[in-house]
Amino acid sequence: MPKSTIVSEQTHFRTCTLCEAMCGIEIKHDGKKVLSIKGDSNDPFSEGYICPKATALQDLHEDPDRLRQPVQRTADGWKPISWPKALDQVAAGIESVQKKYGQNAVGIYLGNPNVHNMGGMLTVKHLLNSVKTRSRFSATSIDQLPHHVVSMHLFGHMLRIPVPDVNRTQYMLIIGGNPLASNGSIMSAPNMRQKLKDIKARDGKVVVIDPRRTETATMASEHHFIRPATDVLLLLAMLNEIYLQGYANKVPASTNKAAALAPEIERIATFAQDYSAESVARITGIEATEIKRLVKEFCEAKSSVCYGRMGVSVQEFGLLCQYLIMLINIVTGRLDQVGGLMFPNPAVDVVNNTGPGYLGKRHSRVSNLPDFNSEYPVAAMSDEMLVEGDGQLKAFISVAGNPVLSTPNGAKLDKALGQLEFMVAIDYYVNETSRHANIILPPVSPLEREHYDVTFNNFAVHNVAKYSPALFAKHSNAKHDWQIYLELAKRLDKKAPIKTKVERSLISALGPKFLLDQGLKRGPYEGLTLKKLLKNPHGIDLGVMQSMLPQALKHKDKRIDLNVDFYLTDLERVQTMRQQYDAGQILLIGRRHVRSNNSWLHNSYRLVKGKSRCTLMLHPQTAAQQGIEDGQLVKVTSRVGSVVLSAEVTNELMPGVVSIPHGFGHSRKGVIQRIAQAHAGVSVNDLTDDTLIDQLSGNAAVNGVPVQLEAVEPQSIEPAAIEGQSFTSLATEQQQSGTSIAS
Incomplete structure (x- = not known):
C-alpha cells in the first residue's frame, strides 16, 4: 500500500452525550474521520456497555444537513451569513423588540440537549442574564419538574434528588418508567437490562406498573396494567395500606433516619386514609388484593425502592404522585438506606453552587401558571405569543430545542412562532422550530467539544468522574455554544459589572474547562482536579452511594420539610377526578425507544433503520x-x-389505551433534515392538549389525553407533501458564496 493511503488509526475515550446514562465509549479515528465507536470496557461506570444511540455521534458530526455557519432566512431561502454580521443582527433584533415592547417581550426556550453540554451548562447564565427577560421556558416542565419541586420542598434544593440504589436493592417497584429504553432517567444507570437481571439473580424482584407492557415490563418479575393518570389513586392506596398493615411503625426510629428528621411525619398516617385498596381498584384496573400484596412484599423485602418516572410525572397529578412516591420510601425506611433511595455525591457539587429553586413567585400572563426557578411552564408558551396585550411575546430565542414537536399542542405553537416579529435559533439543524427563525446560529458538533457531565452525575447510581477532551478541533469558522452565548452577552449587556466582564473574558480565553476545574477543587473529593482527570481518560471510580443524612439536607435546620398542607390541598382535585372518572374514554399515552431521543436523533440513518x-x-x-x-x-x-x-394491534397495551411515540412529525414545510423527513411519522404533540396540566406544578400532562379513533381508507387521505427549501439549491448557494453551511 502506498504511504499516502496508509491510515494512522488513533483511539479516543469519551463519554457518550446522547442520553442520561453517561456510557464510556472508545472511538477509533484517523484524525479526521470516525472509524468505529464501541463501548469502553475500562470505564468504571458503564464497563463496556453502550446502547445503539452512541453511533449517532458519528452521524451528527458527519451529517450533510447539519449547519456549519450562520444562515439568514430570506425570501429566496436560507442564505449564509458571517458570524460578526449574524451576531450583530441578532443583538439588534432583540434590542429593537425590547425597546418597542419591553424587556419581557422576548422569550427564551432551553431544550433538552442543553443539559448534555458541559460548556453550555456552565455558561448559559450569561446569555440569560444579558437578555434580561422574565419570559423564560425550558423542557423541564414537559418532563421532570415534579422531581425538582418535591426535592426542593423536602430536602431544601431542587437538585437534591435521591435515586434508586439499583446495584444493591432486593425489590424494585417501577411505576410509569421504562429504564430499558431510557437507560434510567433521573437515575443515570447504563445497562439497566443487566442491573435488573442482577436483582432477580440475587433472589430479588422487579415489579413494573404501566399502561403498556414495555421493554422493562417484559423482563420484570411481574407487570400490572394501570389506567393512565390514575397512578395517584394507586399510590394513595399503597400509602394507606402501609399504615393499615402496620409497616410504618415496624421500622425502628434508629433505622429510619429520614422519618426521624421529618417533624410532620405523624401527619402522614392520615394523609391517604380515604383511599382504600378496594375504593381505587375499579378505576386503576389493579385488584385490591394485588395492591395489598405489593405493599406487603415491598415492606418485607430486605431492601426495596419505589421509583416513578415520565409516566408518573407528565400527567394531571404529576407532582402529587412524585410526593407520594417519596412518602412511601420515607415511611417504610427506604430513604438514605442501602438498596433504597440514596443521594449521589458528585465531584462537581452543583447543589452547593446554585440556588435552591422556588415555585410560584410569579404567574404566567395569560394562563396564570406558576413559574419555577424563573421559568414559566411550556404549556403557557403559545398563549403568551398569541394573546394580545401588555407583555405579549414578540420575539423568541430557541436554544437547542424543538418545542413544536416536543410541547403540548405543537400546531398552536407552530402558528404562534410564525407570527413573531423576530426569532433566533441556536441550533445546527433547520428543524420544525428553527425554520421560523430569522437567523440560525449553529454550534459545533458533540465530537468537537470537550465534555464533563455536570448534570447527570447528580443522578448517577454510582459516583464517578470523567473528563473528555474534544475529539476533533473545530473549524476556524465555527463556534462553540458557550462562545455564541458570550458573544451575544457582550453585545446585549454592555453595562455588565466589571466582575461579570472579567469572568466572561476568562471563559473566552481559557474555555469553560477552567470553571470545571474550579468546581472539582471545591467539590467533596480532596485532590480531584482537571489535571488528574486528564491522566485518567477512562474516568475515576469514586465509590458507591453512602448514607448522607442529615448532611445532604439544604434546609437550615437540617430537617426534612414534608410540606403537608401544600400537598393536602390537591386531594380535592383527586376526589373530583375519582367521582367524575369516565372509564369509557380512550386515553392516549406516549412511548420511548432506545434508538431515539425526543426529536433530535431522527436524522441519523443508523437509528431509523428497520420498520x-x-x-x-x-x-x-x-x-x-x-x-x-x-x-x-x-x-x-x-x-x-x-x-x-x-x-399496530398488540397485547402490549391494556384495553382502552392507545400509544404514539414522542418526537416524530417531520413533514412540516421548510425542514431540512432529509432522513428525518423520509421517516416523518406524525407528532403526538399535535394531539396533546395545552390545557391539560398538573395544576399544582404547571407541568404539562401529556399522558392520559382523551382521544377518538376512526378507521380510514387510504384513498380518503391526501399524502402529506414534504415541502420547503430545496437542499440542492441551498448547497448551490454555499458553493457560489465560497462558504460551507453543510458538508
Whole structure:
C-alpha cells in the first residue's frame, strides 16, 4: 500500500452525550474521520456497555444537513451569513423588540440537549442574564419538574434528588418508567437490562406498573396494567395500606433516619386514609388484593425502592404522585438506606453552587401558571405569543430545542412562532422550530467539544468522574455554544459589572474547562482536579452511594420539610377526578425507544433503520370495538387536533389505551433534515392538549389525553407533501458564496 493511503488509526475515550446514562465509549479515528465507536470496557461506570444511540455521534458530526455557519432566512431561502454580521443582527433584533415592547417581550426556550453540554451548562447564565427577560421556558416542565419541586420542598434544593440504589436493592417497584429504553432517567444507570437481571439473580424482584407492557415490563418479575393518570389513586392506596398493615411503625426510629428528621411525619398516617385498596381498584384496573400484596412484599423485602418516572410525572397529578412516591420510601425506611433511595455525591457539587429553586413567585400572563426557578411552564408558551396585550411575546430565542414537536399542542405553537416579529435559533439543524427563525446560529458538533457531565452525575447510581477532551478541533469558522452565548452577552449587556466582564473574558480565553476545574477543587473529593482527570481518560471510580443524612439536607435546620398542607390541598382535585372518572374514554399515552431521543436523533440513518416505529399501538379488544385492523390507517382526534397513522394491534397495551411515540412529525414545510423527513411519522404533540396540566406544578400532562379513533381508507387521505427549501439549491448557494453551511 502506498504511504499516502496508509491510515494512522488513533483511539479516543469519551463519554457518550446522547442520553442520561453517561456510557464510556472508545472511538477509533484517523484524525479526521470516525472509524468505529464501541463501548469502553475500562470505564468504571458503564464497563463496556453502550446502547445503539452512541453511533449517532458519528452521524451528527458527519451529517450533510447539519449547519456549519450562520444562515439568514430570506425570501429566496436560507442564505449564509458571517458570524460578526449574524451576531450583530441578532443583538439588534432583540434590542429593537425590547425597546418597542419591553424587556419581557422576548422569550427564551432551553431544550433538552442543553443539559448534555458541559460548556453550555456552565455558561448559559450569561446569555440569560444579558437578555434580561422574565419570559423564560425550558423542557423541564414537559418532563421532570415534579422531581425538582418535591426535592426542593423536602430536602431544601431542587437538585437534591435521591435515586434508586439499583446495584444493591432486593425489590424494585417501577411505576410509569421504562429504564430499558431510557437507560434510567433521573437515575443515570447504563445497562439497566443487566442491573435488573442482577436483582432477580440475587433472589430479588422487579415489579413494573404501566399502561403498556414495555421493554422493562417484559423482563420484570411481574407487570400490572394501570389506567393512565390514575397512578395517584394507586399510590394513595399503597400509602394507606402501609399504615393499615402496620409497616410504618415496624421500622425502628434508629433505622429510619429520614422519618426521624421529618417533624410532620405523624401527619402522614392520615394523609391517604380515604383511599382504600378496594375504593381505587375499579378505576386503576389493579385488584385490591394485588395492591395489598405489593405493599406487603415491598415492606418485607430486605431492601426495596419505589421509583416513578415520565409516566408518573407528565400527567394531571404529576407532582402529587412524585410526593407520594417519596412518602412511601420515607415511611417504610427506604430513604438514605442501602438498596433504597440514596443521594449521589458528585465531584462537581452543583447543589452547593446554585440556588435552591422556588415555585410560584410569579404567574404566567395569560394562563396564570406558576413559574419555577424563573421559568414559566411550556404549556403557557403559545398563549403568551398569541394573546394580545401588555407583555405579549414578540420575539423568541430557541436554544437547542424543538418545542413544536416536543410541547403540548405543537400546531398552536407552530402558528404562534410564525407570527413573531423576530426569532433566533441556536441550533445546527433547520428543524420544525428553527425554520421560523430569522437567523440560525449553529454550534459545533458533540465530537468537537470537550465534555464533563455536570448534570447527570447528580443522578448517577454510582459516583464517578470523567473528563473528555474534544475529539476533533473545530473549524476556524465555527463556534462553540458557550462562545455564541458570550458573544451575544457582550453585545446585549454592555453595562455588565466589571466582575461579570472579567469572568466572561476568562471563559473566552481559557474555555469553560477552567470553571470545571474550579468546581472539582471545591467539590467533596480532596485532590480531584482537571489535571488528574486528564491522566485518567477512562474516568475515576469514586465509590458507591453512602448514607448522607442529615448532611445532604439544604434546609437550615437540617430537617426534612414534608410540606403537608401544600400537598393536602390537591386531594380535592383527586376526589373530583375519582367521582367524575369516565372509564369509557380512550386515553392516549406516549412511548420511548432506545434508538431515539425526543426529536433530535431522527436524522441519523443508523437509528431509523428497520420498520416504522411511529405507529398507533392499541389492544385487540379496542381495535375490534373501533373496527380497526392491524396495519390500517387510523385518524386519531383530540380536542386540539388530528393525525393519521398506521395501527399496530398488540397485547402490549391494556384495553382502552392507545400509544404514539414522542418526537416524530417531520413533514412540516421548510425542514431540512432529509432522513428525518423520509421517516416523518406524525407528532403526538399535535394531539396533546395545552390545557391539560398538573395544576399544582404547571407541568404539562401529556399522558392520559382523551382521544377518538376512526378507521380510514387510504384513498380518503391526501399524502402529506414534504415541502420547503430545496437542499440542492441551498448547497448551490454555499458553493457560489465560497462558504460551507453543510458538508
